[in-house]
Amino acid sequence: MVQWLDLQGASLGIWPDWLGMQEQETLWPWLLQEISWQQQSICLFGRRHLQPRLTAWFADEPYRYSGLVLPATPWPAKLAELRERVASSTGHGFNSVLLNYYRDGNDHIGWHRDNEPELGPAPAVASLSLGAQRRFVMRRRDDHACRHECWLAPGTLLLMGPGMQAQWQHALPKARHISTPRINLTFRFLLPRR
Ligand SMILES: O=C(O)CCC(=O)C(=O)O
Ligand SMILES: [Mn+2]
Numbered sequence: 001m002v003q004w005l006d007l008q009g010a011s012l013g014i015w016p017d018w019l020g021m022q023e024q025e026t027l028w029p030w031l032l033q034e035i036s037w038q039q040q041s042i043c044l045f046g047r048r049h050l051q052p053r054l055t056a057w058f059a060d061e062p063y064r065y066s067g068l069v070l071p072a073t074p075w076p077a078k079l080a081e082l083r084e085r086v087a088s089s090t091g092h093g094f095n096s097v098l099l100n101y102y103r104d105g106n107d108h109i110g111w112h113r114d115n116e117p118e119l120g121p122a123p124a125v126a127s128l129s130l131g132a133q134r135r136f137v138m139r140r141r142d143d144h145a146c147r148h149e150c151w152l153a154p155g156t157l158l159l160m161g162p163g164m165q166a167q168w169q170h171a172l173p174k175a176r177h178i179s180t181p182r183i184n185l186t187f188r189f190l191l192p193r194r
Pocket of ligand 1: 098100109114127136152170171172184186
């Protein structure tokens with residue numbers, strides 16, 4: 001059952017237990033064994049940094065973010081099947097997935113918006129969480145005191161609806177007490193290049 005929240009004009013959808021325990025138990029080792037996880041270095045404010053997490057990428061189109069160009073990469077059948085199920089639950093189609101592997105609570109993602117030009121002006125971004133439960137925080141760009149947060153338990157599907165990226169930033173903060181890993185699959189739709 002989906003829970004919809006209205007965040008001042010942007011909708012957030014949460015499907016707890018979207019992926020059952022048994023499927024999580026087969027998907028998790030498959031992701032660890034079959035995905036070629038990389039620690040990318042990115043350019044932030046003119047300096048190069050290693051990202052504080054590992055990532056992987058599959059897409060029908062190339063994607064540019066934080067000074068990186070991620071090429072078009074064919075989808076493994078397992079992820080293509082998940083993409084269809086995410087599309088049918090959320091009502092949004094996706095042609096790319098960015099996977100994040102947070103090795104422990106030190107790995108994180110800072111405040112940002114998923115607002116690259118390829119995503120268009122009002123993208124929907126769907127996120128499937130596996131492994132350690134982590135805190136996902138959102139704040140309005142124009143009023144950082146206006147915040148919302150949720151705990152992303154394994155198996156949860158989250159949809160940041162159209163409008164969210166224009167007004168809100170999001171982050172997955174460090175959680176030093178967490179020693180176990182988390183994997184997150186973020187499904188996006190990239191506009192074909194003109
Ligand atoms: O790990 C998460 O839940 C969020 C990841 C994220 O925001 C991103 O990859 O852009
Ligand atoms: Mn994001």
